[in-house]
Structure formats: C-alpha cells, structure tokens
Amino acid sequence: MDASLLAESKRTAGYRAAEMVEDGTVIGLGTGSTVFFAMERLGERIGDGLSIAGVPTSYQAAQRAREYGIPLTTLDEHPEIALAIDGADQVDPGLCLIKGRGAAHLREKCVADAADAVIIVIDAAKMTGRLDAVVPVEVLPFACGLVSRRLKDLGGLPALREGVKKDGPIITDNGNFVIDSDFGEIPDPVSLERQIAGIPGVLGSGLFTTFSGKIRVVVGEGREFRIVSLQ
Numbered sequence: 001m002d003a004s005l006l007a008e009s010k011r012t013a014g015y016r017a018a019e020m021v022e023d024g025t026v027i028g029l030g031t032g033s034t035v036f037f038a039m040e041r042l043g044e045r046i047g048d049g050l051s052i053a054g055v056p057t058s059y060q061a062a063q064r065a066r067e068y069g070i071p072l073t074t075l076d077e078h079p080e081i082a083l084a085i086d087g088a089d090q091v092d093p094g095l096c097l098i099k100g101r102g103a104a105h106l107r108e109k110c111v112a113d114a115a116d117a118v119i120i121v122i123d124a125a126k127m128t129g130r131l132d133a134v135v136p137v138e139v140l141p142f143a144c145g146l147v148s149r150r151l152k153d154l155g156g157l158p159a160l161r162e163g164v165k166k167d168g169p170i171i172t173d174n175g176n177f178v179i180d181s182d183f184g185e186i187p188d189p190v191s192l193e194r195q196i197a198g199i200p201g202v203l204g205s206g207l208f209t210t211f212s213g214k215i216r217v218v219v220g221e222g223r224e225f226r227i228v229s230l231q
C-alpha cells in the first residue's frame with residue numbers, strides 16, 4: 001500500500017470510529033497514528049457540541065487529545081468506561097490482536113479491559129489469516145534477562161527494543177523496557193498470551209486475545225471501510 005493510500009485508509013477508519021462515539025460518554029483513547037485520526041474527528045465533533053471525556057493510554061495520546069480539545073480524565077476516576085478506540089498492528093479472523101509498536105500496550109490493555117466495547121481502527125493490510133508479527137512484551141527492567149530466557153523457552157526470538165531518539169533501551173511511559181519477541185506464526189495466541197503473562201517480570205504483552213467478543217474492527221481501505229465483529 002503506498003503512503004498516501006495508507007494515510008487515507010487510516011483516516012477513513014479513524015473518522016468512522018469517531019462517528020460511533022455517543023454524547024455524554026467516557027472513552028478510552030488508544031495510541032497510534034490511526035487513533036489520532038479518530039481524535040481529530042472527535043475534536044471537530046466536540047466543536048459541534050459533543051460532550052465526552054477521554055482516558056488517554058500514553059503521554060502522546062494525552063498530548064494529542066489536548067491539541068484536539070478533548071477533555072481528559074483517568075482510569076481511577078472511571079474504572080468502567082463505555083468504549084475504547086484503539087489501533088492494532090495485526091488482527092486475525094478470531095479478532096485476536098497484536099499491539100504495541102507504540103509501546104503503549106500495557107495501559108491500552110487496562111483500558112480495553114475497563115471498556116464495555118472496543119473499536120479497533122486499522123488499515124486493510126493489518127488483517128491477517130494468522131498472527132505472525134513480533135510480540136512486544138513490557139518488562140520490569142530488573143527482570144529483562146530472565147524474561148528473555150523464558151521467551152526463548154516459549155519459542156520466541158527476543159530482542160530488547162532500542163530507542164529511535166535516544167541511545168540504549170526505550171523506556172515506556174511506565175518506566176519499563178520492551179522486549180520484541182519473534183515467534184513466527186503463532187498457532188495458539190490465547191495460550192501464548194497466558195504463558196507470557198505467567199513469566200515473573202512481565203507486565204503485559206501486546207497479544208490481546210481476551211477481548212474478541214466486545215471488539216468491532218473498523219477496516220479502512222482508501223475511502224471505503226468495513227466493520228468486522230464476531231456477532
């Protein structure tokens with residue numbers, strides 16, 4: 001997909017998701033370029049009188065939300081929220097996801113759990129028959145070596161994510177490291193998510209397999225979109 005078609009596809013998905021937000025609700029605000037299009041449209045709708053508050057999943061999401069005039073709140077204030085809008089890196093036919101290229105997946109998983117419904121916004125290239133992207137794993141820095149060894153035991157090829165704008169490992173908004181672990185094709189994402197979660201020092205992986213029943217995926221392709229859900 002060329003860059004302008006990709007951007008248009010992301011905008012289509014993001015804008016469509018923003019239209020699905022109801023007045024008077026608290027929503028989760030995911031992180032990533034596709035969700036930021038949803039925020040852009042939400043900002044316009046707020047200008048037209050929509051009243052919402054957003055729980056941001058990262059400093060970057062909070063920053064964007066402020067730029068678009070979206071009032072912010074916290075998960076502590078709203079441990080139950082109506083809807084979360086988020087992006088993903090890959091989506092399989094059972095609506096299991098790999099997330100976390102933006103290293104925000106730990107907070108994103110908390111917000112998805114708190115939400116009654118989750119809208120995932122992606123471009124069409126992210127739909128896949130089987131998940132095979134690297135799995136980001138947020139880890140306690142103290143346990144980085146241990147977690148890497150355990151990920152290898154599970155068949156992964158772990159690599160500490162290094163900073164693009166800084167030397168050394170990237171530090172998440174929570175003060176932790178991220179290990180990207182390549183498992184190739186993942187035959188059983190549900191089991192792999194559970195096994196990774198069981199490693200001491202792991203705070204959260206980018207595998208999202210428990211939310212399928214409440215997920216709707218808005219898939220943008222140019223100016224067209226389709227909505228995929230299990231119902």
Ligand SMILES: O=C(CO)[C@H](O)[C@H](O)COP(=O)(O)O
Binds near residue numbers: 034086
């Ligand atoms: O999981 C994420 C951040 O942790 C993002 O939602 C995911 O990486 C997709 O980002 P983009 O919409 O920019 O492709």
